[in-house]
Amino acid sequence: MIRFFNWLFPHPFLTLLMAVVWILLQNEFSWGMAVFGVILGVIIPRLTANWWPDRPQGFRIVKMIGYVLIVLWDIIIANIEVAWIILTRRNKNLRSVWITIPLDLRSPEAITILAGTITLTPGTVSADMSNTGHHLLVHALDAKDPDAVRDDIKSRYEARLKEIFV
Amino acid sequence: MNWAEIGTYFAAICLFVGAFFALVGTFGLIKLNDSMTRLHAPTKVGTMGIGMILLASMVYSFVQGQGSLHELLIMAFLFVTAPISANFISKVNIHRRSCDTPPELAKTEEWSTLVQREEDAGAHPEQTLSKG
Numbered sequence: 001m002i003r004f005f006n007w008l009f010p011h012p013f014l015t016l017l018m019a020v021v022w023i024l025l026q027n028e029f030s031w032g033m034a035v036f037g038v039i040l041g042v043i044i045p046r047l048t049a050n051w052w053p054d055r056p057q058g059f060r061i062v063k064m065i066g067y068v069l070i071v072l073w074d075i076i077i078a079n080i081e082v083a084w085i086i087l088t089r090r091n092k093n094l095r096s097v098w099i100t101i102p103l104d105l106r107s108p109e110a111i112t113i114l115a116g117t118i119t120l121t122p123g124t125v126s127a128d129m130s131n132t133g134h135h136l137l138v139h140a141l142d143a144k145d146p147d148a149v150r151d152d153i154k155s156r157y158e159a160r161l162k163e164i165f166v
Numbered sequence: 167m168n169w170a171e172i173g174t175y176f177a178a179i180c181l182f183v184g185a186f187f188a189l190v191g192t193f194g195l196i197k198l199n200d201s202m203t204r205l206h207a208p209t210k211v212g213t214m215g216i217g218m219i220l221l222a223s224m225v226y227s228f229v230q231g232q233g234s235l236h237e238l239l240i241m242a243f244l245f246v247t248a249p250i251s252a253n254f255i256s257k258v259n260i261h262r263r264s265c266d267t268p269p270e271l272a273k274t275e276e277w278s279t280l281v282q283r284e285e286d287a288g289a290h291p292e293q294t295l296s297k298g
Contacts, residue, residue, distance in 0.1 A: 021239065024235050024236065024238060024239050025236075025239065027234055027235065027236055075213050075214065076214065079187060079210055079213065079214040082206065082210055083187060083190045083210065086190055086193065086194040086197065086198070086207065087190060087193075091197070091198060091199050091200075091203075094198075094203060096200070096202065096203050098266065098268045098269055100268075100269055100271070115249065115253070116245075116246070116249040119209065119248070119249035119252050119253065120209065120212075120213055120245060120248065120249060122206060122209050122210045122213065122214075123206060125202075125205050125206060125209065125252050125253075125256055126249070126253065127202075127253065127256035127257065127259075127260065127268070128256070128257065128260060128268065128277045128278060128279045129277070129278055130271055130275045130276065130277055130278065131275065131276050131277070131278045131281050132274070132275050134275065135271060135275065137268050137277055139202050139205070139206075139256065141203055141206040
């Protein structure tokens with residue numbers, strides 16, 4: 001029974017996400033469309049499962065929601081800070097630096113989310129990865145202390161992502 | 167004040183804030199003078215500017231009585247795709263040496279953009295780019 005469930009829903013979260021996106025695309029709720037969204041959400045992950053063999057097995061949705069809220073809050077704060085820097089600081093006083101972040105995460109999906117989070121937060125852009133995948137290159141617009149930025153990213157985002165992808 | 171009025175004022179404030187951040191982002195694009203720092207300005211337009219304007223659109227559609235949630239999808243797709251274009255632009259900057267060279271890594275590792283493959287050996291960076 002459990003094996004059948006795992007076969008039918010190789011990625012339960014993806015099934016849920018596709019159904020929700022389908023209903024949102026309709027922009028008005030009707031039960032027929034909801035059922036069709038669930039059908040799509042079952043069929044598409046099932047058909048594509050063979051091309052995604054090492055997908056993350058554990059994924060904690062509740063912690064992910066908390067993570068998204070934290071990131072949204074950080075985006076608002078960082079936006080105001082960067083707007084202030086752009087409006088008031090002279091170009092030559094900007095202390096923009098490259099920051100190398102050693103990664104503890106190994107799953108490609110988790111590293112992608114971390115890099116996307118860093119870029120979405122104004123003030124930092126993730127630029128490159130090392131060829132072994134153990135370091136991330138980040139460009140900071142204005143960093144008084146590059147080590148503090150690195151530790152902040154590691155403790156605030158990477159530690160949480162490590163708990164989400166188990 | 168009923169709910170419709172509060173919603174309208176809220177939408178107006180959101181529009182104002184979104185427009186302000188879009189303006190600051192555009193101003194930053196003109197003012198900053200280095201190709202890497204310039205990349206930081208549009209991220210603000212992409213997150214706060216667009217986000218606030220979409221929020222205003224969503225709130226106003228509910229005030230008008232025909233609620234729309236399409237804006238959530240637009241925001242989600244933007245947030246997923248924007249980092250990828252920023253990543254590509256910074257990779258091009260590193261390739262063309264139009265910014266400071268990134269710090270060196272320990273001896274067995276290299277930044278993947280700077281890895282020299284055999285077919286690139288001896289080629290000038292610009293030539294490698296135009297070959298695509």
